[in-house]
Structures are given as C-alpha cells and as structure tokens.
Amino acid sequence: MGFDELREFMVNTQLIPRGIRDERVLKAMRKVPRHLFVDESMQYKAYDDMALPICGGQTISQPYMVAIMTELLELKGDEKVLEVGTGSGYQAVILAELSREVYTIERIPPLVEKAEGRFRILGYKNIHTRIGDGTLGWTEKAPFDRIIITAATPEIPVPLLEQLSEGGIIVAPVGERLSQQLLKIRKTKGKVLKERHTPCVFVPLIGKYGWSEETDSS
Ligand code: SAM
Numbered sequence: 639m640g641f642d643e644l645r646e647f648m649v650n651t652q653l654i655p656r657g658i659r660d661e662r663v664l665k666a667m668r669k670v671p672r673h674l675f676v677d678e679s680m681q682y683k684a685y686d687d688m689a690l691p692i693c694g695g696q697t698i699s700q701p702y703m704v705a706i707m708t709e710l711l712e713l714k715g716d717e718k719v720l721e722v723g724t725g726s727g728y729q730a731v732i733l734a735e736l737s738r739e740v741y742t743i744e745r746i747p748p749l750v751e752k753a754e755g756r757f758r759i760l761g762y763k764n765i766h767t768r769i770g771d772g773t774l775g776w777t778e779k780a781p782f783d784r785i786i787i788t789a790a791t792p793e794i795p796v797p798l799l800e801q802l803s804e805g806g807i808i809v810a811p812v813g814e815r816l817s818q819q820l821l822k823i824r825k826t827k828g829k830v831l832k833e834r835h836t837p838c839v840f841v842p843l844i845g846k847y848g849w850s851e852e853t854d855s856s
Contacts, residue, residue, distance in 0.1 A: 641673050644685040648672075652687050653705045660709045666735040667705055672698075674756060675726040694746040696841055698726040699788060703838060710809045710822045710835065711784045713737050718779075720801070722772030722843065723788035727753030730765050733786070740765045741779050743772035745844060773845035775801040782806065790818045790840035795847030799823075799830070811840040815849060 639647065649668050658664060673684035675698055680690050689697040699707075707729075711719070713736040721730055724744035730753065733740045742765060744750045750769050757765045768776060772787070773795040780801035787798070787810035794810060802808055802825050811818035820835035842849040 641671060641681075641685070645672065648685040648687075648701055652702050656702055656706075658702075658705045658709055662713070662715075662736055663705055663709045663732075666708070666732050667701065669735065670728065670731050671760075672701065672728055674760070675728040675731075692726045692749065693752070694749055696725055696746065696749065698728050699840070704729050704732060706836060707786055707788070707809050707820065708732055708736065710820065711786060711807055713784065717783035718781075719784040719786065720776060720779075720782040720798075721786050721788060722775075722798070724750060724753050724767060725788065727756045727765075729786070729788055731757070731760065731762055734762045734765050737784070738764065741768070741776050741782070742766070743768045743770055743776060745769070745771060771845035773797065773843060773847035777801065784808075786810070787843060788840065789843035789848070790815065791843040791848050793847075794821070794823060795843075795845075797847065799825070804828075811838045815842060 673681040676684050676690050689700045692698050717737040718739045719733050719737045721742040724742040730740050730742045747769050750767050754767055775797040781803035783803050783806050785798050785808040790811045806825050808823040812821040813819050819837050822833040824831045844851050
C-alpha cells in the first residue's frame with residue numbers, strides 16, 4: 639500500500655471503530671501526511687497504531703490519541719489554539735486544518751527547527767512557534783479559545799487556566815509520571831467543569847508548572 643492508502647486504512651481501522659465521529663477531524667487525519675513528521679527510516683511505521691520516537695527522546699503521539707484529543711477540543715474553524723509540546727509538529731498541523739490560528743510551544747530547540755521546516759514545506763501560514771516552557775503559556779497572545787497539552791502533567795498549569803477564554807476548552811493528559819488520563823476542562827462563567835476520558839501514557843511535561851527535569855527518565 640502507498641502512504642495515501644495507509645492513511646485511509648488508519649482512519650478506517652484505528653479511528654472510526656474506536657468512536658471518532660467528528661467528520662472534520664476524520665478529514666484532517668485523512669489529509670495530513672503523517673509520514674513526513676518522522677525520520678525517513680521510520681516512515682514505513684508512520685500509520686501504525688502507535689506512538690513513534692522523534693529526536694530528543696520524545697515521541698509523535700499515536701494517531702488515535704491525536705484524533706481523540708482533537709475531537710475533544712470541539713473545533714469549529716474560527717478558534718485561536720495554544721498547543722504545549724510541538725514535538726514533530728503533526729498535531730499542530732491537524733489543529734491548523736481545523737482552526738484559525740495555532741500557537742505552539744516546544745522546549746527542545748531542534749524539534750522546533752524541524753517542525754518549522756515541515757510547516758513551511760506544507761504551506762501552513764497559520765502556525766506560530768515559540769521555544770520555551772509552555773507551562774507558562776504565551777501571555778502576549780492570550781486569551782486562547784482552546785489549549786491542548788501534549789505531554790503528561792501532574793495538573794493543569796495555572797497560567798494556562800488563566801489564559802483560557804470564557805467558554806474555552808483545555809484537553810490534557812493529567813496524572814502520574816508514568817500513566818495519565820485525558821482530562822477535558824471547560825471554563826464556564828468563571829467555573830471549571832472537568833470530564834475524564836481515556837487512560838493514556840505521554841512523555842512528561844517538564845517546566846515550572848509541570849515535572850522537574852531530574853524526574854525525566856525518558
Ligand atoms: N504534539 C507532538 C506531535 O504532534 O509530534 C507530540 C508531543 S510529545 C508527546 C511531547 C512534547 O512536549 C515533547 O516534544 C517535549 O519536548 C515537549 N515538552 C515537554 N515539556 C514541555 C514544556 N514545558 N513546554 C513545551 N514543550 C514541552
């Protein structure tokens with residue numbers, strides 16, 4: 639099978655049977671060439687049902703995890719989105735397909751450089767990158783309609799809650815260092831409503847409001 643067929647197969651066997659229903663999310667997952675977000679030696683595995691290694695000991699998340707986190711964000715097309723954890727840039731591109739502007743922060747500079755190259759080659763002009771500690775958010779560009787944290791966090795960093803607009807949604811893997819659960823938070827009339835979703839395992843969010851660097855054994 640070629641990459642286009644593998645992508646279609648991925649959607650039909652990994653996403654639809656597990657309950658991903660948002661047609662816009664499925665369309666983006668069918669469109670974005672995931673194999674261009676991993677090293678050439680890994681491309682044959684790009685559409686497998688798993689996370690894959692990228693540089694710096696980090697990972698590009700499993701396709702299903704990208705799809706469910708995106709679906710939970712309830713994107714309609716006009717949102718300003720903050721992503722914490724750019725990694726390969728794949729999730730950022732999925733978000734860019736489904737929203738107005740994407741701001742994405744990554745703490746490892748070579749990952750940002752590679753991701754920026756991919757955004758350029760693929761022609762995405764609505765993705766803005768920053769190197770730094772994403773647990774602090776991006777004050778100058780706040781508030782955000784949606785925030786997605788793509789690394790495991792012990793709790794939602796306070797600055798991110800503050801930078802979420804009224805009616806906004808945050809999706810993040812929250813829990814212990816080695817196992818978490820997807821948490822969806824909606825800010826309504828100053829209150830925070832929480833929903834718990836699927837169990838998951840992400841690399842740690844390292845930063846002021848995440849885990850400390852010393853505990854990072856990945
Ligand atoms: N979204 C990525 C993708 O589509 O490839 C996958 C993200 S990977 C699972 C988690 C990323 O979060 C890693 O690249 C890691 O370096 C980054 N990260 C960890 N702590 C961070 C922090 N405080 N601020 C920004 N990025 C962070």
